[in-house]
Amino acid sequence: MVQITIDLPQDIELDETIRQHAESRARESYVMELLRYGSISTGYAAKSLKLSRLEILDLMGQYKISIFPEQPPEELAQEVAATRRLIQP
Structure with missing residues (x-):
């Protein structure tokens, strides 16, 4: 478990x-940043924030996190190419 401490004036x-x-909000932001950088899955993010899969997708939109992972062009x-092979007779 990760614990974050913030010092505030007394x-x-x-x-x-x-x-x-x-x-x-701090927990939500932290989890969403982990998700943005691929450190955790959408399922884990949803579970840790106690959200449904649909709710986590909505939250990803609010944080401007793509539901599609970044991929190298290759x-x-x-x-x-693999998809084309599957759909060609």
Whole structure:
């Protein structure tokens, strides 16, 4: 488990609702950045944020994270060629 600590000035007074909301948003942002860089799967992101697969896809859109992984042109060309072989009689 990863734990992140943020130092805030002591004179900042937060009620419990604001603190919980801020922590939730920080967790969401962290998980989405891990997802953006391919460190975790969409399934793991959804599970850790307690979201459905549909909700995580929506959240990915909000964070502008593509649902399609980045691919080198050569790998994409191989996939296209393999698909063409499958659909040609």
